[in-house]
Amino acid sequence: PDDEVRERAIARHAQLTKPAGSLGRLEELGAWIAACQGTCPPKPFERARVVVFAGDHGIAAEGVSAYPSEVTAQMVANFLAGGAAVNVLAAAAGATVRVADIAVAGETAPMVSKYKVRTSSGLIDREDALSAEETAAALRAGREIADEEIDGGADILVAGDMGIGNTTPSAVLIAALTGTEPVAVVGRGTGIDDQGWIRKTAAIRDALRRARKVGADPVGLLRTAGGADIAAMAGFLAQAAARRTPVVLDGVVVGAAAMVAEEMAPGSREWWVAGHRSVEPAHTVVLDHLDLKPILDFGMRLGEGSGALTALPVLSAATKILAEMATFADAGVSGG
Amino acid sequence: PDDEVRERAIARHAQLTKPAGSLGRLEELGAWIAACQGTCPPKPFERARVVVFAGDHGIAAEGVSAYPSEVTAQMVANFLAGGAAVNVLAAAAGATVRVADIAVAGETAPMVSKYKVRTSSGLIDREDALSAEETAAALRAGREIADEEIDGGADILVAGDMGIGNTTPSAVLIAALTGTEPVAVVGRGTGIDDQGWIRKTAAIRDALRRARKVGADPVGLLRTAGGADIAAMAGFLAQAAARRTPVVLDGVVVGAAAMVAEEMAPGSREWWVAGHRSVEPAHTVVLDHLDLKPILDFGMRLGEGSGALTALPVLSAATKILAEMATFADAGVSGG
Helix, strand or coil, X not given: CCHHHHHHHHHHHHHECCCCCCCCHHHHHHHHHHHXXXXXCCCCCCCEEEEEEEECEHHHHHXXXXXXXXXXXXXXXXXXXXXXXXXXXXXXXXXXXXXXXEECCCCCCHHHCCCCCCCCECCCCCCCCCCHHHHHHHHHHHHHHHHHHHHCCCCEEEEEEECCCXXXXXXXXXXXXXXXXXXXXXXXXXXXXXXXXXXXXXXXXXXXXXXXXXXXXXXXXXXXXXXXXXXXXXXXXXXXXXXXXCEEECCHHHHHHHXXXXXXXXXXXXXXXXXXXXXXXXXXXXXXXXXXXCCEEEEECXXXXXXXXXXXXXXXXXXXXXXXXXXXXXXXXXXX | CCHHHHHHHHHHHCCECCCCCCCCHHHHHHHHHHHHHCCCCCCCCCCEEEEEEEECEHHHHHCCCCCCCHHHHHXXXXXXXXXXXXXXXXXXXXXXXXXXXXXXXXXXXXXHCCCCCCCCECCXXXXXXXXXXXXXXXXXXXXHHHHHHHHCCCCEEEEEEECCCCHHHHHHHHHHHHCCCHHHHCCCCCCCCHHHHHHHHHHHHHHHHHHHHHCCCHHHHHHHHCCHHHXXXXXXXXXXXXXXXXXXXXXXXXXXXXXXHHHHCCCHHHHEEECEEECCHHHHHHHHHHCCCCCEEEEECCXXXXXXXXXXXXXXXXXXXXXXXXXXXXHCCCCC
């Protein structure tokens, strides 16, 4: 983002008909969007897009989720039919939805499987999630999807996730990149019971032992302990930043991808805002590590981009404040 | 709100295509709207209305604000011209704006002065804010405005405030109703300096000494230490509750009126949600006292309904989730 434009936005805020600074975080967010767009006042969003990256995870077979893997493909169909939370929240926020099957175990509609890299990712507690070629293909898929969206006019992006078991590799990646212990990153995901929690913690521990062999190499981590969907999200987030397009981050899975993307392309995080703070403990580790302050703290844990989309209207309002409010001079109000 | 409908909304949430409870606070808010409407699924809002109650305060002459009283009438003109934060945020949230001059010092357009009770309210550190008749007239004005809006089809209401000096009587009312000391309720308002803070604290202390003579009588407090605009807001909030219409509360001034309304008509608070937590310290006293959990914590301190309107799209999204998402059975997804 352009710091000179950010300064101009802050100066403009002081001329709008309100006490200086009285809109608090809304002023910060508006100035950030202006800096991302490189223009002040910023332009209200014209094409907000959410891309849901879908993929299954071999580790789900070990009972780390409350749902079976078949739900991933069923939910992809639900997204296409318009019945899921992401559809409702996107419509409410003025955004449209794209679904990308990167590694769903089952079959999905041809319109969403163009970038499919493989069928499910590996059992990360005993094998690599992906081959080196698959990792590269998934990263490339994410970058290409970002390019397509930005070339298509998207001016604000959201990444969402769908994949039974995906909080397990996410927790591993976050633990590996921050030196955190398994018990501090394991969460209840979709709602596992205590036995499931124990299985999940053991899976994270074993996968983390394998992951630590690659050190801090972000691409190596995606290959060893990530998954194709998470790699694609990382590519998408890094490319959005390279293309100077702001992104609203969602919860722990997108957060794990964001941490990897920041390692691959340092400074990318300047182009991201945190939509919310998830209940997953590893998500708070991500927010602290990336120094991102969530817009909402709503106890959400769905994924699909749901938290980001719930926050998007707030970001949109922040943009409109700078674009549409009168100045003291315009309005003939004293004290500007 | 209807508890039986709330239970039905909670049961419906468990059938929608997402893990039970995974939308966190968004689920609570949706269930609350269903309970307010007495129907599940709830209907998305069709007519969101914000009413900005404008009034001046004699105490402003004592230097408790960073702005002169003339700004109140100038801002009313700005609201009518569409250039203020409330206009931009209302439009962004799909709401429309009504302005009611209850006690502005200067002259305002006839279309907004129908309910004007007097010109500015009294210097509360030495005299009553209002006569008994004026207090009754202001309460009645607020109730009538609520009736007009609800009869006109409003299904969600926001109260906003505009009035230089209005955080001073608000702090006094909040302190009087909660037994809080002046230094714990005084804030920077529009942005006063340290000298202004000292003057404001002294004004609150002196007004509180007068207010304590009426004890906990809410109407007596409005008369002694409130103001016509705040009394009108209290009438509006109590009447909205009586008419079973949900309200999104704003910051400290609306919060003071809400505390008074809850004293006048206990249980009214069940019909309100807190849009945000203001930086004014007295606002946190209000939220704790009314046991309301803010949607946003954004460091805002503008008034005008700005915090409530920034949060309104979140409430709207919560309503749509219950109204529009597919169930597990509809979508053919396993695990419902």
